[in-house]
Amino acid sequence: MIVSAKDIHKHFGALHVLKGVDLDVAERELVFVIGPSGSGKSTLLRCLNRLERPTSGSVRVDGIDMLAPSTDINHARQRIGMVFQSFNLYPHMTALGNVTLALRKVAGKSRAEADVLGQAALERVGLADRASHRPAELSGGQQQRVAIARAIALEPRVMLFDEPTSALDPELVGSVLAVMRSLRESGMTMIVVSHEMGFARAAADRVVFMDDGLIVEQGPPAAIFEHPTHERTRAFIGQIQRH
Amino acid sequence: MEEMIQAFFNADIARAAMPIVLAGLLNTLLMSLLVVPLGLMGGLALALGAHSRHPLVRWPLMAWVDFFRAFPPLVLLVLLFAGLPFAGLELGGFACVAIAFFLNTGAYYGEILRAGIESIPHGQVEAARSTGLSRLQTTTYIVLPQAVRNVLPDLLSNTLEVVKLTSLGSVVAVPELLYQARQAQSVTYNATPIVMAAVIYFLILWPLVRLLSRLENRALAGRG
Ligand SMILES: Nc1ncnc2c1ncn2[C@@H]1O[C@H](COP(=O)(O)OP(=O)(O)O)[C@@H](O)[C@H]1O
Ligand SMILES: [Mg+2]
Numbered sequence: 001m002i003v004s005a006k007d008i009h010k011h012f013g014a015l016h017v018l019k020g021v022d023l024d025v026a027e028r029e030l031v032f033v034i035g036p037s038g039s040g041k042s043t044l045l046r047c048l049n050r051l052e053r054p055t056s057g058s059v060r061v062d063g064i065d066m067l068a069p070s071t072d073i074n075h076a077r078q079r080i081g082m083v084f085q086s087f088n089l090y091p092h093m094t095a096l097g098n099v100t101l102a103l104r105k106v107a108g109k110s111r112a113e114a115d116v117l118g119q120a121a122l123e124r125v126g127l128a129d130r131a132s133h134r135p136a137e138l139s140g141g142q143q144q145r146v147a148i149a150r151a152i153a154l155e156p157r158v159m160l161f162d163e164p165t166s167a168l169d170p171e172l173v174g175s176v177l178a179v180m181r182s183l184r185e186s187g188m189t190m191i192v193v194s195h196e197m198g199f200a201r202a203a204a205d206r207v208v209f210m211d212d213g214l215i216v217e218q219g220p221p222a223a224i225f226e227h228p229t230h231e232r233t234r235a236f237i238g239q240i241q242r243h
Numbered sequence: 244m245e246e247m248i249q250a251f252f253n254a255d256i257a258r259a260a261m262p263i264v265l266a267g268l269l270n271t272l273l274m275s276l277l278v279v280p281l282g283l284m285g286g287l288a289l290a291l292g293a294h295s296r297h298p299l300v301r302w303p304l305m306a307w308v309d310f311f312r313a314f315p316p317l318v319l320l321v322l323l324f325a326g327l328p329f330a331g332l333e334l335g336g337f338a339c340v341a342i343a344f345f346l347n348t349g350a351y352y353g354e355i356l357r358a359g360i361e362s363i364p365h366g367q368v369e370a371a372r373s374t375g376l377s378r379l380q381t382t383t384y385i386v387l388p389q390a391v392r393n394v395l396p397d398l399l400s401n402t403l404e405v406v407k408l409t410s411l412g413s414v415v416a417v418p419e420l421l422y423q424a425r426q427a428q429s430v431t432y433n434a435t436p437i438v439m440a441a442v443i444y445f446l447i448l449w450p451l452v453r454l455l456s457r458l459e460n461r462a463l464a465g466r467g
Binding site: 074076077078082088102107 | 364366367369370371372373374375376377380384385388389392
């Protein structure tokens with residue numbers, strides 16, 4: 001297992017947001033996470049790279065105990081790429097600057113090496129010709145692809161996507177999904193929180209449905225979408241398909 | 244009219260007083276070059292500390308900033324200069340100015356930088372941390388460059404105030420521009436040296452004022 005999370009609980013003050021989540025993800029697997037807003041999907045992803053510290057439970061990624069005090073978290077995070085709904089690019093840097101910063105400062109590459117690797121990452125997301133553009137000069141879809149390049153440049157073992165297309169105009173969604181598809185085809189292990197059911201059907205190995213801080217049910221996309229066993233899953237899927 | 248010119252714009256006295264006044268200018272510039280970086284460093288430490296996760300760090304720092312912003316700098320300076328000797332600590336006027344400015348302008352720079360830091364969306368910090376950058380690296384490469392740029396007009400405006408405030412040094416016998424001009428005035432019985440000081444203050448501050456209003460206009464245009 002690349003990712004192995006066991007009995008994750010997360011409290012925000014009195015709010016109990018994750019109520020005992022287990023999630024194992026195998027190498028090269030694409031796990032697609034769905035669930036109503038506020039069900040804890042983002043929090044779960046953020047617990048995997050310790051942007052949030054679980055109140056209890058254990059998280060191992062690529063053999064590393066993410067919660068152990070002895071773990072060098074900055075080193076461990078290189079293995080876990082993350083893509084956010086709001087891109088979160090650094091606006092004062094070019095696309096290439098965004099992609100190479102961690103290569104230089106975390107992975108310890110020289111500027112020349114980092115530029116080569118960064119340029120290759122931009123190439124993979126189809127933006128080789130935008131390397132010297134600032135985020136403000138790029139469309140939303142292009143910005144999100146730069147964010148993907150920033151993560152994959154570090155050659156992570158797993159990629160986390162938190163609603164990567166939710167902030168995009170509909171006509172720009174396709175370009176981001178295409179990059180995610182090609183990443184998947186290259187064998188990347190991925191955990192994707194999204195509402196793009198078409199993508200899930202085509203690319204996911206497993207769909208996980210979360211509600212109220214728990215995984216309610218999971219299985220192959222066809223099974224979850226056509227024959228959900230739980231009433232809550234059925235209601236949720238019915239709701240998003242009507243949209 | 245003739246008397247006016249004699250009292251305020253006397254060319255002979257101006258020539259004679261020039262070396263004294265210029266020595267003062269040199270000290271004013273040196274003092275500014277000391278006091279501005281000192282205040283900026285103090286302010287940066289305060290601004291970063293104010294973002295600490297630990298209330299025991301955050302809380303005293305915020306109280307500190309409030310206290311020194313409320314404390315009139317002249318009173319602070321006199322207190323240090325006239326008060327510390329009673330505690331057996333005799334610092335020169337220059338050292339007192341340095342300390343007082345560190346405390347006073349550090350608090351102001353701190354508030355400005357804190358606002359700048361808070362203007363950076365937290366998502367960028369999370370993205371940086373998710374790639375393995377440490378807290379310090381994230382602050383250095385992501386937060387501060389943008390924060391400083393966002394509050395550059397305020398920083399510059401505060402710097403302008405700081406340079407003006409160096410004239411307080413005259414109260415504790417630091418031979419800066421105003422002090423030297425007054426010395427020259429008292430020996431010549433003529434106001435010309437003071438006018439010279441005023442003109443010099445204007446000449447060194449006016450470019451900063453111009454720069455500031457350009458920055459402010461640019462900020463307005465950027466927002467609009
Ligand atoms: N930093 C936080 N502080 C307090 N509450 C939070 C925080 N982050 C998330 N929550 C709460 O946790 C719940 C789950 O949020 P989230 O994981 O973002 O859900 P989802 O991504 O499924 O919409 C929500 O009720 C949200 O308000
Ligand atoms: Mg979410």
